Amino acid sequence: MKNLKKTRRIQIIVVAFAALALSTGLIGYAMRDGINFFRAPAQVVAEPPSEGEVFRLGGLVEEGSIVRGQGETVTFNVTDGAETIPVSFSGILPDLFSENQGMIGTGTMVDGVFVASEILAKHDETYMPKEVMDALKEQGVYKEPDQPSG
Template sequence: MKKRTHTRLASIVGLFIIASIGLYFILSNLEDNIVFFYPPSDIEKITNAKTKIRVGGLVKENSVVILSANKIRFTITDYKNTLIIEYTGILPALFREKQGIVAEGTFVNGVFEAKNLLAKHDENYMPPEVVKTLVK
């Protein structure tokens, strides 16, 4: 084998090994962050309760309790398990019972304390401007 071909082949193999190692480290560090949210049924799989996580589900009917002017407690469900969430702050406009939400926060004494709430709309949502143009 010519020296030039041997050097080129060694360089390609070396780059492949370095890229593979880099990809392994990236994917292993993102392992828990790839999931957008955990449903209430998967909460017991999380071992470190002090890390910030996202949970999601439907707001259970008749579970919203107003604790103070800007603090509420409600329950989310995935129709298998439920999870109690406390949230302090301004509620999203789409927040209501039987609506999908994603909450980001941590566990404190068995209750999930949310720092952010994201209300999800259904797949039939259309902005009001689009509805007005379609009705004409």
């Protein structure tokens, strides 16, 4: 009788672990398109995205590159210090969007231009998304923000 209970307990544990592994795998499979890390311009140039692929592009807005077109259309360049990618965006830009500032955009590549559907800008004068900061450090162009004297 004890042997039967022990066998039954082991069977239940094995089935529970199998169900847990299966559910984890299914959740990961379902989220594979939802997990959307950004790419630096150098990564986009080195490994171009497939046609129609939606991805996030992150870097600094290149100085002197912002051009306001018809209506709400804005074009500018995003750089990571190594490569530069032209960006086109139709919509209202965040208030803190400006040259030499960090940004991350979501969109697709069309004929060599990143067509953004969403633009996120930095939050304050010292904030930079961690991914952008890491990419800039990797490229050797990251500059620490000026520390306030105090």
